[in-house]
Amino acid sequence: MVDATAAALSHTFYATATVLRLRFLFLLLILGSCAYDNAEDIAGPAPECTPPAEVSYVQHITPLLNRNCYACHNSALQSGNVNLQDFGQLQQQARSGVLLGNVKHLPGYKPMPQGGAKLSDCDIALLQRWVEAGTPNN
Known part of the structure; x- marks a missing residue:
């Protein structure tokens, strides 16, 4: 009975540790995907600005x-x-x-x-x- 309880606890510990590792990796993946080097890469270049020939x-x-x-x-x-x-x-x-x-x-x-x-x-x-x-x- 002790061996069965120890085995169940051991299995629960490893399952919990695995879930925590997966959550941590998922978080790293999410945070890593939000990084960027240049805002223009995301937003694109600023639109051209051409004022009208005659300003009113x-x-x-x-x-x-x-x-x-x-x-x-x-x-x-x-x-x-x-x-x-x-x-x-x-x-x-x-x-x-x-x-x-x-x-x-x-x-x-x-x-x-x-x-x-x-x-x-x-x-x-x-x-x-x-x-x-x-x-x-x-």
Whole structure:
């Protein structure tokens, strides 16, 4: 009877150890499959960004500013004494180079949006094209 009990315990121990080993190997397999070297390999390359030939203040720039700037630079808040909802102030910021310097995070400028992620290259290219066109109110 003792031999039978010992054999049963021995079998249970080895079965449990085998299950634990299999779980450990499965976990290693799962964790190992999640590793990658380059995010572009998974997400693919960033899409090409080609701003339109003619950038419209109403169609392109206003929505961009609404998403990224108006929360702080509006007529009520005017952070940094800047109201980008006022077209005249926006033109002044754009024509002086301050707007692009800030959103491009260039040295000597205040990185904007403050405390947020830098604008996408596409958004910056859109602003750049609008400024190069003379900041039209179209």
